[in-house]
Amino acid sequence: MANYLKPILLLCASNIFMTFAWYGHLKFTNKPLILVIVVSWLIAFFEYCLAVPANRMGHGIYSAAELKTIQEVITLSVFAGFSVLYLGENITINHIIGFGFICLGAFFVFKGPF
Structure with a gap:
């Protein structure tokens, strides 16, 4: 497996655990x-x-800012699925627009200097 993919897959798995820890x-x-x-x-x-x-x-592959950005985009993706599938909540157009702006920010982090 490519070295650049390993941290992303680990961050995906870690975010599943963290989403359950925070929101499960x-x-x-009643507990x-x-x-x-x-x-x-x-x-x-x-x-x-x-x-x-x-x-x-x-x-060693990504900068700290890039790693944090990857983690945040993964967190939003995992949370969106979790809130729909586990909590039974709906994703609204406002959520989609807000998540889109965050993804736009991620684009600028990875784009490099202008």
Whole structure:
């Protein structure tokens, strides 16, 4: 597998864990807050086990700003799918426009100096 792809795939996997850690508990509002905090920390541990190596190996290929940009675009993509498939929420035109502007920002990060 190409070295430039490994960090991206690890960041995708880490974002799935982190999205569940941050938002998965929203379906369990009857559970005690301390319990969902502890479970979220346990889930987030696995996110860190993927994100830290992704950033370490990716930094030799991408700049820190590029890595953060990749991570943010992945986060939005994972979150959009999660909110529809897991939480049953709708994506609105306002969400699409907002995400589009963030992707436009990512374009400028990777485009290089003008």
